[in-house]
Amino acid sequence: MRRVGLVLVGGYLLIAAGNRVAEHFGAMRCGCAEDCWCRRPGLSLFRWVFPWGHRSTYDAQEKARLDRTAH
Ligand SMILES: [Zn+2]
Known part of the structure; x- marks a missing residue:
């Protein structure tokens, strides 16, 4: 069953790279x-x-808002 694990890891890395x-x-x-x-x-x-x-949302939204007002 080691091959199945290798295939899974390989597919995972392939998707990550894609x-x-x-x-x-x-x-x-x-x-x-x-x-x-x-x-x-x-x-x-x-x-x-x-x-x-992931650390997201507020900072990113705030930045997007600032970007909009700048243009
Ligand atoms: Zn992230």
Whole structure:
């Protein structure tokens, strides 16, 4: 059954890499705060496949509001 585990881990990393590429090309956008763990280099790969522990909402919304008023 070790092979099943390897396939699962491989698929997980493949999805993570695919989402990271999509994000790079602007297809997806992270709404997290600047100090969220997924903003750190190396951890951003898992941003879209590990939805726990993100620090988001208020800071991001506040920033978006400020961006709107600036334009
Ligand atoms: Zn995050």
